[in-house]
Amino acid sequence: MVSLTDAEKAMRDGAEGPAVAKAMDLLIRYAEALDAPDFVYCNNIAGVPGSSPKWVKDYYKEDGGDYRAVFSRFDLDSDEVVDVPRMNGFSCHLQGGMDPELWREQGMTEEAFANFRSDEAEVAAHGIQVMKTCTPYLAGNVPVMGEHCAWMESSAVVFCNSVIGGRTNCEGRESTSAAMLAKRIPNWGFHTDAFRKGQHAIKVEVPVDSIFEWGMLGYFTGAAVEDAIPVLSGDISDAALIKHKHFGAAAASSGGVEMYHMLGITPEAPTREVAFGGADKGETFTYGAKERAEVYERLNSIGSSRDVDYIMLGCPHYSIDQIADAARMLEGRKVHANTELWIFTSRAVKATAMASGYDRILAAAGAKLMTDTCSAISQAVPPGTKVAAFDSAKQTHYLPAIMGIEGWFGTTQDCIDAACTGRWNGGLH
Template structure:
């Protein structure tokens, strides 16, 4: 792999042991991938969290030991220097404001807080969300990134037109110090062409549920390819719809990028999305495919008595939190159920200032941030049947937590929290 003089100097230790270890990692990584060189990046979204049970054992030896082992893949402990990029902490394992709601021991919460302060002082912005693009970390067209988290990666590539592969904790840690990441995969323009044409033959209204269903079927159909979606898509999809579409497609498949001609920035039309190449296959999404997606997302559910409702994966916008508040108006959560509504830390503050948190708590629910059940592996004690508006959570929670899961609209989920019973129905 070709290195510039500046990169060779970092590899030789000119900027200190941490940069040397970071460059050693990136060279190993790049050579394994077949990358010919590194590319500069100024935006990293990764994790520096110490709340993970495995990481906690290293934290007893100090934060330098945590960073060396988990962010640089280094047995040698090196001192953590300041980050050299815009470095964003992604979603973590607990809600720092409400650890008691999650049943987190005070010592674990204190350790998490110490980790945030340590790495925050070294330049990591503690956004603690899977949706950094909602809280100011907004990449621009053509910008090279080093991002983790499947729903964030697909949004950055498809909606922003930035360039990133789905990275890991080690490669993002190294990138935050060196401003470098291997130049391969979706960093290369020729690898960003659409591969499969998806013709949508039923109306997809501007609803999260419908975009989640479409995304879930598309991901299953194309796996890790790049779909080009066109047809009966009503109006122009919003951030919320594209967020849920991408998260669903990245869950049922491995979609890291998609094109919607006339909507996403690299696809003014179908030909541009495909870069002049014929599609590998043309797929059709109709009533049968939509029904399959709905049945698959509800495939684990048998019991209609719901004891936990989770809303906000990917993390909710303030607009989505308000939708929950309006659905709860004049109602109260059942004594047999629990409602957790998740938003990014920064937007949860806005929601609190707007009175939304008080409204949710008055109804018996909780406004949460920083994490989600699939990441934390924590649900209310005794929860066995879950309802959610998230295709991603519906896909992962049955396997992760051993629960049944219903998937439906925000209003259907709120109704389940209020009545303690699932009354949702498949879309027509």
């Protein structure tokens, strides 16, 4: 049985209103499912509260078919519809379904856009930050070391745990929506010290320095350790936010890694002993020239035609330095007539990109800078796309499978060159 404080009992019993009571009820059922002893206080929540496609609203037609109905019945898994007040915790909305301006180019209907607008107005009216990104840490939500968070989005979860030292499990839609009201999350998994220790070792024997190399190492790591916690050591250098972002997203998609340690690089791995919580455990995997070549081959096994019609950058959402790099590579060039180049980021980063003039460089080259979503989330690609190319191992993992298209994986430069020539000329150098 999960033990409750007096304040938690009062919330469950309705002292803070029916929505908080429903939220607490769901969180108690969830804590019992996990066999968690109690709750942690949590004031940093990132999810997708209440947003839903039209058919879900129609499903709850008898309950009013509105945000209130969806939030009550789906998000809080409540049998009754309750009034949903402004959220109590610091609450952020992660990625959504379409670009607020370029939705027509993404193939969205007027009806879907109207539904999107209405959901967004509700999200804002309920005190939820409209970040609309898979990278909240680049848009105004940077946890601190040890902070208890309740985040969705596997690439953000692995970043929070590993790079920042924040503490979050891979939460779901219902648990994050409930936590936004109750400011509690089960004290289980990554909230506890013991759970955060390394379980397998990865020895890196080839130089891993660029973002491309970090992403391939991430893809290897996930496949090797699945959802366990790896401790990486060896020839890893030039750490930077964007490299961790790519590494973690890749490891979370090929395996399900929710936390990793890099010796001397990530905050909970000052020494091997601290990272493992004692002596080395589990298996030791080696990442050498052979493994590197195999990862590259695996990521490129779904490409056969070198005539590329779609280049997608921005998975996870591009940071401002990645947009700056892409703009430099594109300056004075034109996207090929048979090719589309879409670059995805958050609205916050797009604002900086516009202030810095990158949007004009991208537009002059014929590239589109989009926000809120990505091709995998929105299942939106340019019409007629048969062959796509990516600089993201995660997007290469997901999009071709989701859309039934071919895909290539390479460096950002490979991708920009393909966008401008219509031909894929990437290769492992």
